[in-house]
Amino acid sequence: MAISPDSASRRGEALSLPKYADVCAAAERLAGRAVCTPLLESPWLNERIGGRLLVKAEPLQRTGSFKFRGAYNCISQLDPAARARGVVAYSSGNHAQAVAAAASLLGAPATIVMPRDAPAVKVAGTRREGAEIVEYDRATEDRAEIAERLARQKGATLVRPYEDDHVIAGQGTVGLEIAAECRVRLIAPDIVVVPAGGGGLMAGCALALSAELPDAALYTAEPEDYDDHARSFAAGSRQQVRDMSVATLCDALLPVQPGERTFAINASRVRGGITADDGAVLGAMAAAFRDLKLVIEPGGAAALAALLSGALETGDKTVIAVASGGNVDPDVFRMALEAGENV
Amino acid sequence: MAISPDSASRRGEALSLPKYADVCAAAERLAGRAVCTPLLESPWLNERIGGRLLVKAEPLQRTGSFKFRGAYNCISQLDPAARARGVVAYSSGNHAQAVAAAASLLGAPATIVMPRDAPAVKVAGTRREGAEIVEYDRATEDRAEIAERLARQKGATLVRPYEDDHVIAGQGTVGLEIAAECRVRLIAPDIVVVPAGGGGLMAGCALALSAELPDAALYTAEPEDYDDHARSFAAGSRQQVRDMSVATLCDALLPVQPGERTFAINASRVRGGITADDGAVLGAMAAAFRDLKLVIEPGGAAALAALLSGALETGDKTVIAVASGGNVDPDVFRMALEAGENV
Numbered sequence: 001m002a003i004s005p006d007s008a009s010r011r012g013e014a015l016s017l018p019k020y021a022d023v024c025a026a027a028e029r030l031a032g033r034a035v036c037t038p039l040l041e042s043p044w045l046n047e048r049i050g051g052r053l054l055v056k057a058e059p060l061q062r063t064g065s066f067k068f069r070g071a072y073n074c075i076s077q078l079d080p081a082a083r084a085r086g087v088v089a090y091s092s093g094n095h096a097q098a099v100a101a102a103a104s105l106l107g108a109p110a111t112i113v114m115p116r117d118a119p120a121v122k123v124a125g126t127r128r129e130g131a132e133i134v135e136y137d138r139a140t141e142d143r144a145e146i147a148e149r150l151a152r153q154k155g156a157t158l159v160r161p162y163e164d165d166h167v168i169a170g171q172g173t174v175g176l177e178i179a180a181e182c183r184v185r186l187i188a189p190d191i192v193v194v195p196a197g198g199g200g201l202m203a204g205c206a207l208a209l210s211a212e213l214p215d216a217a218l219y220t221a222e223p224e225d226y227d228d229h230a231r232s233f234a235a236g237s238r239q240q241v242r243d244m245s246v247a248t249l250c251d252a253l254l255p256v257q258p259g260e261r262t263f264a265i266n267a268s269r270v271r272g273g274i275t276a277d278d279g280a281v282l283g284a285m286a287a288a289f290r291d292l293k294l295v296i297e298p299g300g301a302a303a304l305a306a307l308l309s310g311a312l313e314t315g316d317k318t319v320i321a322v323a324s325g326g327n328v329d330p331d332v333f334r335m336a337l338e339a340g341e342n343v
Numbered sequence: 344m345a346i347s348p349d350s351a352s353r354r355g356e357a358l359s360l361p362k363y364a365d366v367c368a369a370a371e372r373l374a375g376r377a378v379c380t381p382l383l384e385s386p387w388l389n390e391r392i393g394g395r396l397l398v399k400a401e402p403l404q405r406t407g408s409f410k411f412r413g414a415y416n417c418i419s420q421l422d423p424a425a426r427a428r429g430v431v432a433y434s435s436g437n438h439a440q441a442v443a444a445a446a447s448l449l450g451a452p453a454t455i456v457m458p459r460d461a462p463a464v465k466v467a468g469t470r471r472e473g474a475e476i477v478e479y480d481r482a483t484e485d486r487a488e489i490a491e492r493l494a495r496q497k498g499a500t501l502v503r504p505y506e507d508d509h510v511i512a513g514q515g516t517v518g519l520e521i522a523a524e525c526r527v528r529l530i531a532p533d534i535v536v537v538p539a540g541g542g543g544l545m546a547g548c549a550l551a552l553s554a555e556l557p558d559a560a561l562y563t564a565e566p567e568d569y570d571d572h573a574r575s576f577a578a579g580s581r582q583q584v585r586d587m588s589v590a591t592l593c594d595a596l597l598p599v600q601p602g603e604r605t606f607a608i609n610a611s612r613v614r615g616g617i618t619a620d621d622g623a624v625l626g627a628m629a630a631a632f633r634d635l636k637l638v639i640e641p642g643g644a645a646a647l648a649a650l651l652s653g654a655l656e657t658g659d660k661t662v663i664a665v666a667s668g669g670n671v672d673p674d675v676f677r678m679a680l681e682a683g684e685n686v
Contacts, residue, residue: 038381039401059636060383293669295403295636326636330680337673
């Protein structure tokens with residue numbers, strides 16, 4: 001077990017971080033459990049960016065997002081006694097469903113702390129996995145504190161959404177799969193763009209891709225006003241979101257700042273961060289509906305949205321956009337369909 | 344070149360039909376051109392049918408439906424002179440887009456005869472592949488006649504939507520892929536259900552699956568009032584749709600009766616036909632949105648709809664439903680989202 005980041009940094013020690021080999025070990029644990037998702041492509045999207053665009057389709061993953069990978073990799077390593085005491089997680093939705101599903105597969109009871117305003121589809125998805133849901137108020141309560149208290153009370157294990165080595169290693173299997181499919185299809189990607197909330201998916205992918213596709217430039221994608229990764233890369237240190245009260249459709253990408261562990265991995269491996277506004281996100285969802293037949297949720301569409309709206313000069317390059325999840329309420333999806341008709 | 348079915352049957356001769364080996368040859372031509380689409384699965388859909396349900400995701404195919412397979416297999420076998428003279432096809436949409444895309448890849452000009460009331464997304468999709476579109480009135484004009492006249496005038500090759508050996512063999516690669524993925528994942532399907540309009544996809548899959556998964560029972564799926572395959576299997580001879588004026592959302596499944604060639608293949612290999620009404624189709628599209636994150640068009644959802652509405656007693660069996668396409672107008676998809684909310 002790695003030491004906790006806060007105590008490490010308080011003592012001025014270097015963080016012990018997960019490595020490429022941990023991602024490979026996660027892939028073995030996930031074999032036959034997680035879906036090996038495809039890279040999708042459309043001539044119309046290629047035409048729009050003027051190069052080649054491939055979309056890693058994590059909405060097709062178990063529980064509808066990449067989060068299952070990290071959750072399963074983490075919980076599957078608990079010993080039988082710890083599994084029996086159960087797991088606790090806090091999440092606006094995708095990590096919640098993922099922990100609930102992985103716990104259910106592994107026979108561990110799960111308690112999930114979710115904000116009262118989480119998308120209905122995500123609350124329902126978590127509940128039907130058999131998890132107990134504890135609601136909190138995003139404005140007045142601290143979800144981490146609630147979850148830590150619950151974990152202490154139950155003797156349960158807290159599965160953090162991104163500040164956990166096993167979770168980061170699990171998410172990294174997205175990167176391994178990208179590299180493997182590129183090898184088989186003789187594709188040499190120049191750029192890989194990954195949506196970032198806490199940065200766990202980017203960190204895992206960075207471990208995998210810096211080893212397997214060292215020539216590819218890596219970028220995070222974030223909502224316009226939640227660009228803490230972009231500003232952190234530019235500043236060279238972790239920066240916070242400036243104004244948490246700004247509305248965004250990207251409920252999956254709301255963390256206030258990059259994780260300490262994820263940033264320690266990403267800072268040296270990621271080229272920078274790009275952003276997309278809500279209009280671009282809805283347009284990207286509509287493009288995925290029309291040209292890929294893939295359902296993507298707002299946060300999951302951040303990389304595609306940033307690329308289609310020209311946030312990065314990609315020329316005739318080969319670009320991979322990770323679509324990280326597809327758990328979207330029908331009302332929001334209708335907004336995307338309407339946005340697509342007005343293009 | 345096989346003799347034409349009408350002249351063969353007039354002379355009382357047996358039809359010379361495509362075989363399993365033709366499907367395998369088609370797979371070689373399509374390698375690297377068509378997408379090898381995945382079998383998707385959701386624990387919630389499994390729970391709904393009480394067994395195991397896998398969905399073959401042809402909306403993820405190039406041009407958004409399985410039709411690319413047959414069109415490419417056919418056009419790629421034309422010699423350079425015939426390619427230069429071009430191809431003609433008639434179709435309400437999916438075959439149209441497929442022929443246009445395959446022709447474009449292979450350097451052949453394409454002319455497509457489409458009904459004036461075809462879904463806008465399909466007309467736009469065909470036009471952007473660079474095809475010339477000739478519109479006709481479904482109520483008063485005969486599309487086959489128009490297409491045959493155009494082909495004669497241009498010296499072009501008519502690519503029939505299902506009464507063509509190369510087209511049938513190409514569609515059969517769907518069946519080969521199902522069998523291949525089942526082998527890798529150690530899945531032994533008891534039942535495979537395939538949407539049927541003219542029956543070309545079913546015929547191709549029947550050639551592949553009767554060879555590779557001989558224990559699987561095969562069924563067609565059709566809209567409730569367009570059950571010509573179901574009634575033809577029951578009668579042992581080709582039956583027509585009773586009332587072509589009945590409305591259905593399944594624009595892809597409108598042929599009046601099974602093809603002569605497709606029925607000759609299917610009659611001895613397919614167990615029977617099941618149906619779904621428009622409500623079940625919208626419900627299946629909503630289920631695919633929520634539980635698979637896959638966009639399916641009404642006709643493409645017929646197999647899933649029939650299964651989810653209990654048209655077949657499947658018990659705890661392992662069932663594969665082919666989702667044949669995803670080219671759906673946003674307005675119709677909105678209807679499905681609403682239907683899903685009222686479940």
